[in-house]
Amino acid sequence: MLSFAWDGITSFSVKPLRAVTVTGAAIACVSFAAIIVLFILMLCGIKISGWTAASVWLACGILMLSTGLVGEYVGKIYSEVKSRPRFFIETVLESASISADTADNxxxxxxxxxxxxxxxxxxxxxxxxxxxxxxxxxxxxxxxxxxxxxxxxxxxxxxxxxxxxxxxxxxxxxxxxxxxxxxxxxxxxxxxxxxxxxxxxxxxxxxxxxxxxxxxxxxxxxxxxxxxxxxxxxxxxxxxxxxxxxxxxxxxxxxxxxxxxxxxxxxxYGCENLGERAPRRENITEYIK
Ligand SMILES: Cc1cc2nc3c(=O)[nH]c(=O)nc-3n(C[C@H](O)[C@H](O)[C@H](O)COP(=O)(O)O)c2cc1C
CATH class of the missing domain: 3.40.109.10 (NADH Oxidase)
Known part of the structure; x- marks a missing residue:
């Protein structure tokens, strides 16, 4: 059941990859900000520990961000490979499908x-x-x-x-x-x-x-x-x-x-053998909303 759910998510969405990218970017930003604060405090003569932790978090953040970015590209390739249509036409407004044979009026x-x-x-x-x-x-x-x-x-x-x-x-x-x-x-x-x-x-x-x-x-x-x-x-x-x-x-x-x-x-009362009707001109209508 869990693997089915996981398949469902990964087949139709690149959101998990996006989550990795965003988390990586957030960690990198926060730890970078922490390093700047530590640096300012050091300049002010205040000694404070935390350099190692902040550096490790920054490295982790950058790594996560890079992995997420690579994932985003892979995700794009994946969706192209699936060849799913990019959009579905819901209604064709031009040449509405009415004809004398099918008219209900x-x-x-x-x-x-x-x-x-x-x-x-x-x-x-x-x-x-x-x-x-x-x-x-x-x-x-x-x-x-x-x-x-x-x-x-x-x-x-x-x-x-x-x-x-x-x-x-x-x-x-x-x-x-x-x-x-x-x-x-x-x-x-x-x-x-x-x-x-x-x-x-x-x-x-x-x-x-x-x-x-x-x-x-x-x-x-x-x-x-x-x-x-x-x-x-x-x-x-x-x-x-x-x-x-x-x-x-x-x-x-x-x-x-x-x-x-x-x-x-x-x-x-007509007695002419009428040929095929001339097609209606196209691209002569704009629907302005
Ligand atoms: C203002 C106007 C004048 C027309 N004059 C003539 C005409 O003098 N002789 C003729 O045979 N058809 C005439 N027609 C008919 C058009 O030729 C015809 O409507 C057009 O070829 C399109 O064919 P349909 O009416 O079968 O859709 C006229 C149509 C309009 C709207």
Whole structure:
């Protein structure tokens, strides 16, 4: 039992070695101090015995200290040789282990499983579901609670085609080669083939309306995902409003004066074969306590 206890101490701790070092240092210090006192007394003409004892204690102290120091080095070698890990990771904060498959919460599952979908069936979404999605958009946070937005829910593919065509014309005229290339694609469609889209316009004279409209869109993406619909966030349709047809499209979408289109959410039943999801960027979070 005693040897087991001793094994326990010596396998996991270098404290006995530390005790030898500290005791040796203490004895050496005390006996050195005693020798100094004896020396001062001798200078003062006071004769006192104890030189031998003090010298022996000093020698013992120095010996113990030296042995302890050697032991400390041996102890360090011993712990390296054992190859025990220096620390254990208790929690990995970056890339927390949540995924859509393991999420225990419907909202988190919807956030994690949402993807931008760019191919849809022609099945209509239905007014009721669209209204539900828009309602969720309206509950997004807005700066100063102003709610500086207007929602045009377009269920007509004919109107979406008109916007897309106007957009295509502007893009074909662009100085950006990529834009011209995209506009020349045979199946070009700003709304990615979705049967409907919710166009969110923001107050022109509100500096936060862009952010507020973006918040509404994100809410709508998550809401749609949670009820089994696919979506795509769209900003590239906006150049349509710079075209000659811009004014009539604004009228068609019933966008009030003082508002301009900011983003759209294409909604429908997706039929795209989605590939592997892009990994999330790492080392972009600091937890400050
Ligand atoms: C402000 C904004 C504008 C976007 N505009 C478009 C767009 O015009 N067309 C498009 O196909 N996707 C658009 N997207 C979707 C992004 O391309 C997409 O979110 C990104 O590639 C990440 O893919 P994920 O949504 O599947 O995670 C937009 C996204 C945001 C946030």
């Amino acid at each position: 419907d909202i988190i599952r919807a956030i994690l499983s949402r993807r931008s979908v760019r191919k849809y069936t022609s099945d209509p979404v239905g007014h009721e579901l669209l209204a539900k999605i828009v309602e969720c958009g309206k509950f997004a946070a807005t700066a100063k609670g102003i709610q500086p937005w207007f929602f045009s829910v377009v269920e007509s593919r004919r109107i979406l085609d008109a916007i897309s065509e106007a957009n295509r014309m502007v893009m074909l005229d662009s100085s950006d080669e990529n834009m011209r290339k995209r506009a020349s694609e045979p199946n070009f469609d700003s709304f990615r083939g979705a049967p409907c889209a919710i166009i969110v316009s923001g107050m022109k004279d509100n500096s936060y309306s862009e952010a507020d409209c973006a918040n509404a869109c994100e809410n709508m993406l998550i809401a749609a995902e949670s009820i089994g619909l696919s979506t795509c966030y769209i900003a590239s349709f906006k150049t349509a409003f710079e075209s000659e047809a811009g004014a009539s499209i604004t009228k068609l979408l019933k966008i009030p004066d003082g508002y301009s289109p900011r983003f759209a959410v294409a909604v429908g």
